[in-house]
Amino acid sequence: MMAWDSLFLVPFLSGLLVAGALSAVGVLLRLRNEWLAALGFAHLAGASALLGLAIHVPAVLGATFGAAVGAVIKAIGRFRGNSVYALMILGGWSITLLVAANTALGSVIGHAMVEGQLYFAGMGHFMAAAMLAVTTVAGLYWLMPIVIRNRFFPGHDAANRLPAWRWQLPFDLLTALGMAVATATVGLMAAFALVFIPPWLAFRSAKNWKQVLVVSVGFGMAGYIAAFLLALGLDQPFGPVLVALLLVIAGVIPMRSRSA
Amino acid sequence: MSQPLLVAKGLVTGYTEPVIGPLSFSVGPGEVVGLWGANGCGKSTLLRAIANKARIFKGDLEQRPGLTLAWQVQQPVRLDEMPLNGHEYLRYAKASREAPPARMIPWLDQRIDTLSGGQFQLLAVWAILGGWADLVLLDEPTNNLDPEGQRTLAEILKTERGMRTVLLVSHEYGFLAQACDRVIDIAA
Numbered sequence: 001m002m003a004w005d006s007l008f009l010v011p012f013l014s015g016l017l018v019a020g021a022l023s024a025v026g027v028l029l030r031l032r033n034e035w036l037a038a039l040g041f042a043h044l045a046g047a048s049a050l051l052g053l054a055i056h057v058p059a060v061l062g063a064t065f066g067a068a069v070g071a072v073i074k075a076i077g078r079f080r081g082n083s084v085y086a087l088m089i090l091g092g093w094s095i096t097l098l099v100a101a102n103t104a105l106g107s108v109i110g111h112a113m114v115e116g117q118l119y120f121a122g123m124g125h126f127m128a129a130a131m132l133a134v135t136t137v138a139g140l141y142w143l144m145p146i147v148i149r150n151r152f153f154p155g156h157d158a159a160n161r162l163p164a165w166r167w168q169l170p171f172d173l174l175t176a177l178g179m180a181v182a183t184a185t186v187g188l189m190a191a192f193a194l195v196f197i198p199p200w201l202a203f204r205s206a207k208n209w210k211q212v213l214v215v216s217v218g219f220g221m222a223g224y225i226a227a228f229l230l231a232l233g234l235d236q237p238f239g240p241v242l243v244a245l246l247l248v249i250a251g252v253i254p255m256r257s258r259s260a
Numbered sequence: 261m262s263q264p265l266l267v268a269k270g271l272v273t274g275y276t277e278p279v280i281g282p283l284s285f286s287v288g289p290g291e292v293v294g295l296w297g298a299n300g301c302g303k304s305t306l307l308r309a310i311a312n313k314a315r316i317f318k319g320d321l322e323q324r325p326g327l328t329l330a331w332q333v334q335q336p337v338r339l340d341e342m343p344l345n346g347h348e349y350l351r352y353a354k355a356s357r358e359a360p361p362a363r364m365i366p367w368l369d370q371r372i373d374t375l376s377g378g379q380f381q382l383l384a385v386w387a388i389l390g391g392w393a394d395l396v397l398l399d400e401p402t403n404n405l406d407p408e409g410q411r412t413l414a415e416i417l418k419t420e421r422g423m424r425t426v427l428l429v430s431h432e433y434g435f436l437a438q439a440c441d442r443v444i445d446i447a448a
Contacts, residue, residue, distance in 0.1 A: 030341075031339075033339075145352055148344075148352040149352050149353065149354070151337065151339075152336075152337050152349070152352070152353065152384075152387075153330075153331075153332075153337070153353060153387070153388070154333070154337060155311050155313065155331040155333055156330065156331065158311055158312050158313050159310075159311035159312060159313075159329040159330070159331045159397070160328055160329055161312060202343070203341045203343050204341070206343050207343075207345065207371060208343065208344060208345040208347075208348055208371065209343060209344045209345070209348045210348075211343075212343045
């Protein structure tokens, strides 16, 4: 089968690892009502990837650096609510388009970041995706109980004089790393779709938290595999195919009636 | 006599300006102490001061070294989507000290966003009481509770006497008198 040709194996596996990691991180972002953070970090990642390419830094490294800087600024600035993410989105969008308009390869690469350049993913992307997957499993094992506890019992840290940054900063950095690697691998909106749609479906349909994780990661990875094969078979750009497919599946799967 | 967990001496607390005080009281190990006062008199502000979320203007608030606190805010966090069941909610709250009261057992397999306001309130209070903190702060725990729920909560608190140290504020004097070892009138 064409999709399993060795030429596509590395891109396929890179994207699969990214899909699993983002679908898992997304459930905590949704629980904290911070899913817009993912789009903010993705825009910063896209912009810094392009800026990095202008000085010959690999896109994965440039993207990770920019998103990580965004996470640190958010933590230091102690911003609350979604305003800081809106500023990240606007700033990232502006820089991306300005760099794209003023550099030789910028326009092509800018389009690739938005539409997804999965089929051009190489060993660098695969290594970054593997590192993301391992970091996500280890990070969520440690962070998940703390994040959930602080979401439902927000006074606990302050009452015991425990600084919130001890878990907030690592969580933001994990999100930033995930969105950076994903933006450089599957594209900006595909990355956002993977972090938003599977958790959205899981929150509405699961009976408990364990199921939320299984449904979200399962749906994210299954949707990714289907989109990969579909886009390849129909010779379509990967990003839009993934987003459309996730939306269609999320719409047709019977769900408990819950508002989004 | 055991060292008190908390001692307030001439305490004046508030935010940008004083809200309540001066107050003097102490809470000893194993006591269930009620703080009573009318709505708006600053009861919640006093709990917030103990939980390091309000400013102390005058006086002292001494905590026993190494004291751990659990604080149930006036309105427990209730999200539109909460895809955890009761078991998971209690587990993430680390409420593993003892089994929940029998009345709550049937709720534990349900998603917590399907519980009624009163059921969720009782579960949220138990999530704090069932934990391991040395001192439990409860802010208006009777909110959303019908008379049956209030009786259940009072029974839970009565069984905690001598075992848990609890400081709770409420505007309902009858409930405090029923549930607590002693009641302090902070408006007096």
